[in-house]
Every structure is written in structure tokens, then in C-alpha cells.
Amino acid sequence: MTLATTSTDQPWWKGAVIYQIYPRSFQDSNHDGIGDLNGITERLEHIARLGADAIWISPFFTSPMRDFGYDIADYCDVDPIFGTLADFDALVARAHELGLKVTIDQVYAHTSDLHDWFRDSRARRTGDKADWYVWADPKADGTPPSNWQSVFGGPAWTWDARRGQYYMHQFLSSQPQLNVHNGAVQDALLGAMRFWLDRGVDGFRLDALNHSMHDPLLRDNPPAPDTGKPRTRPFDFQTKTYSQSHPGVVDFIKRIRTLCDEYGAIFTVAEVGGDLSEREMKAYTEGEAHLNSAYGFNFLYADKLTPKLVADTVARWPDEPGMGWPSWAFENHDAPRALSRWCAPEDRDAFARMKMALLVALRGNAILYQGEELGLTQVDIPFERLQDPEAIANWPLTLSRDGARTPLPWAADATQAGFSTVDPWLPHGEDHLALAVDAQEADPASLLNHSRAMLALRRENPALRLGSLEIIVADEARLVFRRRVAEQSMLCVFNLSGEALEWPLDKAVIGMANVCINGADNGSLPPYGAVLIEESN
Known part of the structure; x- marks a missing residue:
């Protein structure tokens, strides 16, 4: 068996604990009910005290917020609800003072339909950006060019009368698919990456990377076998053979790695889901010319935590030459809180302690979602308060992502639990006030203090971090x-x-x-x- 070497021989990110921040729900500094960059800066000491090595900030870029930042209208600016570029610079500076690295999301599969690139592309069939997005003529009967379905429900094609063509979108119709096969599009995306590297970021989480390239022949996807599980969306009825996961993604990844290598030990991690996720994660991280790491959905949507699940998952990432370095997350902004999936309410305290120890003991990077260190549970958001477009479209069969995105409780007795002074964009969980940071700070036996101890244990023991x-x-x-x-x-x-x-x-x-x-x-x-x-x- 090949053994890893000690931390002195490794880049900062290898074996790191990365704390994910969902900025809308972390801390509101200007009292509008929505978290912002200055709020993150105010609370960075909490993450540093926890013992994390880095933060990952979900999208804060200019956006109409139809998918809450994953529909980007400008890759190189901050949306006003989150602040300014100067606020971001101050955040990076403060994080680095505290010894925290800063990683940010990049979304390369699609943009907002309000992005200037798309405005130019839909205006005419000729011109510099005419083929920056995926356009196609209808079939002879006027129907879409393929049978592809979108993740959020309905066809992955929307008719645009201005061009007299359909455009592709794998998510919302307001998130048109970029044509990443186009070298000029790749150049523009790498230019956006360089913009943030020049501002001092230390890494990138690449959202839905395997969605970034499609089959140029637009062949129909085959039907998916019936597994007996409920299928709530047309998307679930297909094997995504041609609508995503094109082999050309690997060559684009090489360009990403070449750019990041110019800046030193920059961390790159891909989010990879779908039928072929394991194969793609390995291809995206193989050797020294690709991404540093990848994570899938092995744990994020599992309805039960079992020894077999853990053993089967980690066994696929052996410590062998050329094998990529994995990352693991039990929770994130898209997945239900783990304590609401994996244990009975009466067992949550004990289970949360065991779960935190398991996360830090696994080989790979540990991604900790905000509030996981407090033991937050999934919140049942009433229909009238839902914000998640997927949950609204598929109500009531799709579990709302909003239930994992509720505001972080900082102070049990403060207005809005210390998150804001006004009604927040999503309600607090009723059981979350008792789990507030200040309440747990005062209790040496709290999950928060246990989490600090577990992260310290990992940091202090090379076998846990790198073995x-x-x-x-x-x-x-x-x-x-x-x-x-x-x-x-x-x-x-x-x-x-x-x-x-x-x-x-x-x-x-x-x-x-x-x-x-x-x-x-x-x-x-x-x-x-x-x-x-x-x-x-």
C-alpha cells in the first residue's frame, strides 16, 4: 500500500477542512434581511476558531437571483445585495489575516439570460457571440431539436423568436447553456477566473462542471431504467448520455489547471453529479494536469449512513499513483441536513458527535456546511415562504432546498437570532434558537466545542489529514x-x-x-x- 507523506511536503489544500458559506444566510450587516459580504467578514473569527483551513463562498456575483446567484449576469462584479468589490477585497484580506484561505464558486455551464453575452447572442445568428450559447433549429414539426429534459422540470429547450431557434438550458429557462466547446467562450471564462485570482482568491469550486459540454450532434437521450424509486421530474426518466458529460470537458480542465498553476498552490474542486459521476470525478482529477479534487453526491442525498456506504465510497479512491484526491461533504446548500436524514430526533446529539468525528477521519478534504458545526436540522418551509424555484415547480414532491438554507443563528435571545434586525429572506428553524452560537459557546460539552476539538485532532495528526x-x-x-x-x-x-x-x-x-x-x-x-x-x- 502506498503511504502519503507528511503535511510539510503537501500543498495547503491537501487534507484541508473547508467551511462552506451560503452568503444570503450567514450574516446580514446592513439590515435588509439578506446576508452579505461584510457580514461574512464580521463573522470570520467564528470559522477561524472552529479550526477550518479555508472558506468556500457560494455565488455573490451580479445576478437576477432567479436561482439565487447560480444565474450569473456578470462574472467579474459583486451583486449589490451582497456589497461591492471593495467589500470582497476586505473579506479576502481579513480571511488571510486569520489564516483562512478563500475559495469561491465558478459556474461555467450557463449564465443568466440577462448576461450581456446572451443579449448579444440572441440578437442575431451572425456576430462574435452568435455561437457562445447552444442554439438549434426546430425539427420539421416545430418541436425541440432533441428530447433532453431540464433538471428543474420540462424540456431543456426554450424557443426564442428573435433568433427563430431554440436555446438549450439544463436548469431554469433563464439559465441558457454556454457553448463551452467554443474556444472563445473558454477564453472568456478563464479571463473571469484570472480576474478573481488577481484579487487574491486561493481556489475555486466549479459548479456542475460535467454539465458544461453537450453532444454537438444533439442526439436523443435514451430512457432510464425504472429502479422503482419515485420519479418527480421528466429529467429522471432519461439517462443523460448526450445532454452532459462530453469528453471535451477534460481538455477544458487542463486549461483551467494551467492558469491556476501560474498562481501557485491554487485549489480547484469540481462538483460532479449524475449517472457517471465516479468515472468523471476520476477523469477530472487524474495526475498533475487536471483539477486537484472533486466531490459527488454519495453522502449528500443518502437516506441512511451505513458502514457499507462509507466503505464502498472511500474504497473507490485508493491511495495510488495518478489517482485524484477526493473531497467529502455530508451537507450543502442543495441537500437536506444530514441529521434530518440519518437519525431519529432523540438521537441527534449523539449522532452529530459521531458524524463529525467520521467526517474528519475520512481520507480526503472535509467540506463542512455552515451550521453543521451547530447541529442544525432541516427546516420545513411553508409553501408561501418558499424561494427555491425547483421546489415551487415540483411542489410538494421535491424537498425544498430552502430548508437547508435558513439563516444561521448567532444569538439565542437576540432579534432574528443575531442574523439581522429585520425579517430574513427565509424563516429561522424553530429548533435552531437553542442551537445558537452563543448558547453553544457557553457550554463546554456543546457540539460546537466538540467540532472544534475534532478539527484540531485532524490538524494535529498527519495520519488523519494525509494518511x-x-x-x-x-x-x-x-x-x-x-x-x-x-x-x-x-x-x-x-x-x-x-x-x-x-x-x-x-x-x-x-x-x-x-x-x-x-x-x-x-x-x-x-x-x-x-x-x-x-x-x-
């Missing part, structure tokens, strides 16, 4: 694996069930327990217990 991972036990409820670098070996033992279990006696070790969770120790495995043991040589 290889070997699965030893993955049965119905017990998960045991070993993390190892040349100078350190740690045995990580987890009980993922609510029942006390027998200690795996044949895996007994001699060593010091670095952390014992929920009453576990070297020999005892109570419900949701976990123990990480530094093995003696």
Missing part, C-alpha cells in the same frame, strides 16, 4: 478503518447504530485513545460510539 485508509470492518453497524502515514497509525472505530455493539475483539489494539465519543473506549462500543486510537509501534 492512507484501509477498511477493516464494515458490517451492518460497525465501521473500522485504519489511517496511516509512515510515522503514525490510527485505528478509527465507529458504531453507526443506536444499539450497543460488541467491540471487534479480533481488532484489539495497543495504543492511546485520542478521542472517545458517546462513552466509547478501547473495548466498549455504545450507541453511536466512536473511538480513534493511536496505535503503538
Whole structure:
């Protein structure tokens, strides 16, 4: 087995803990009910104290906000609801003072239909930007050029009378698909990336990257096999063979890597979902000419956390030459809160402690979503307060993404929990006030303080940050694996069930327990217990 080397030989991002900020819901500094860049700057010390290595900020660029920033109208400016470029510069400066790296989202599959590029493209069939988006003539009967369906429901094609053609969109009709096959489009996107690199960012999270290129022949997608799971959207009835995941994405990635290498240790991580996500994640991160990392949806939409899920997922990313470096997230702005998916309400406190230890013990980068360190749960947003366009379109069968995007509670007794002084864009969760930062700060046994301890444990132990991972036990409820670098070996033992279990006696070790969770120790495995043991040589 190949063993990783120690942190002194590695770039800052390898094994990092990255804290995701959803800016609308982090902190409102100007009292309009929406979080902003200055609010992030005010609260950066919370993230630094937590022990994260970097922040990832979801989109804050100029946008009509029909998909809340993932519909970009200007890649190189800040939307006024979030502040100004000067505010962003101040945020970067403060983050760097606190030892935090700054990564930001980049969305290269589509823009807003209000972007100047699209205005130019739809105006005429000739001109510099005529083929910057995906346009196609109708079939002879006037129907769309292919059977492709959009993620948010309905055909992936919208008729535009100005050009007398259909344009493609994989999400909302207001998010027209960029033609990233076009070298000039790639140049423009790389120019936007350079703009932010020159402002001091340390990395990029590349949104829906496998959606950025399509089959130029516009061949129909085949039907998807019926798995028995409910299908709430036409999108679910197809295998996305031709509408996404074109092999040309890999060559574009090489151009991204070449640019980032000009600036030193810049971190690049791709979000990759869909039927071929594992294959694409590996292709996008292979060797030294591609992205640094990728993460998929293995955990984000899983309805249960099992040893088999963890073992099968991490086993696909062995510590071998040429293999990319993975990243893992249990929660994010698109997925339901993990505690509402994975455990009963009465088990949440114990489960959250075990879950945090597991996240920091996995090989790869750990992406921590805002509020995860507090144990926030999914909020049931009433229909009249919904903002998520996907949930509104597919009500009530699609779980709203808004339930994971509610404002962060900073102070239990303050107006709007310290997030704002006015009614926020989404309501607070009723059970979130008791989980506020100030309430947990005052409790040494809180999940917040436990999370700090877990991040410190990872930072201080090379085996957890950089070591290889070997699965030893993955049965119905017990998960045991070993993390190892040349100078350190740690045995990580987890009980993922609510029942006390027998200690795996044949895996007994001699060593010091670095952390014992929920009453576990070297020999005892109570419900949701976990123990990480530094093995003696």
C-alpha cells in the first residue's frame, strides 16, 4: 500500500477542512434581511476558531437571483445585495489575516439570460457571440431539436423568436447553456477566473462542471431504467448520455489547471453529479494536469449512513499513483441536513458527535456546511415562504432546498437570532434558537466545542489529514478503518447504530485513545460510539 507523506511536503489544500458559506444566510450587516459580504467578514473569527483551513463562498456575483446567484449576469462584479468589490477585497484580506484561505464558486455551464453575452447572442445568428450559447433549429414539426429534459422540470429547450431557434438550458429557462466547446467562450471564462485570482482568491469550486459540454450532434437521450424509486421530474426518466458529460470537458480542465498553476498552490474542486459521476470525478482529477479534487453526491442525498456506504465510497479512491484526491461533504446548500436524514430526533446529539468525528477521519478534504458545526436540522418551509424555484415547480414532491438554507443563528435571545434586525429572506428553524452560537459557546460539552476539538485532532495528526485508509470492518453497524502515514497509525472505530455493539475483539489494539465519543473506549462500543486510537509501534 502506498503511504502519503507528511503535511510539510503537501500543498495547503491537501487534507484541508473547508467551511462552506451560503452568503444570503450567514450574516446580514446592513439590515435588509439578506446576508452579505461584510457580514461574512464580521463573522470570520467564528470559522477561524472552529479550526477550518479555508472558506468556500457560494455565488455573490451580479445576478437576477432567479436561482439565487447560480444565474450569473456578470462574472467579474459583486451583486449589490451582497456589497461591492471593495467589500470582497476586505473579506479576502481579513480571511488571510486569520489564516483562512478563500475559495469561491465558478459556474461555467450557463449564465443568466440577462448576461450581456446572451443579449448579444440572441440578437442575431451572425456576430462574435452568435455561437457562445447552444442554439438549434426546430425539427420539421416545430418541436425541440432533441428530447433532453431540464433538471428543474420540462424540456431543456426554450424557443426564442428573435433568433427563430431554440436555446438549450439544463436548469431554469433563464439559465441558457454556454457553448463551452467554443474556444472563445473558454477564453472568456478563464479571463473571469484570472480576474478573481488577481484579487487574491486561493481556489475555486466549479459548479456542475460535467454539465458544461453537450453532444454537438444533439442526439436523443435514451430512457432510464425504472429502479422503482419515485420519479418527480421528466429529467429522471432519461439517462443523460448526450445532454452532459462530453469528453471535451477534460481538455477544458487542463486549461483551467494551467492558469491556476501560474498562481501557485491554487485549489480547484469540481462538483460532479449524475449517472457517471465516479468515472468523471476520476477523469477530472487524474495526475498533475487536471483539477486537484472533486466531490459527488454519495453522502449528500443518502437516506441512511451505513458502514457499507462509507466503505464502498472511500474504497473507490485508493491511495495510488495518478489517482485524484477526493473531497467529502455530508451537507450543502442543495441537500437536506444530514441529521434530518440519518437519525431519529432523540438521537441527534449523539449522532452529530459521531458524524463529525467520521467526517474528519475520512481520507480526503472535509467540506463542512455552515451550521453543521451547530447541529442544525432541516427546516420545513411553508409553501408561501418558499424561494427555491425547483421546489415551487415540483411542489410538494421535491424537498425544498430552502430548508437547508435558513439563516444561521448567532444569538439565542437576540432579534432574528443575531442574523439581522429585520425579517430574513427565509424563516429561522424553530429548533435552531437553542442551537445558537452563543448558547453553544457557553457550554463546554456543546457540539460546537466538540467540532472544534475534532478539527484540531485532524490538524494535529498527519495520519488523519494525509494518511492512507484501509477498511477493516464494515458490517451492518460497525465501521473500522485504519489511517496511516509512515510515522503514525490510527485505528478509527465507529458504531453507526443506536444499539450497543460488541467491540471487534479480533481488532484489539495497543495504543492511546485520542478521542472517545458517546462513552466509547478501547473495548466498549455504545450507541453511536466512536473511538480513534493511536496505535503503538
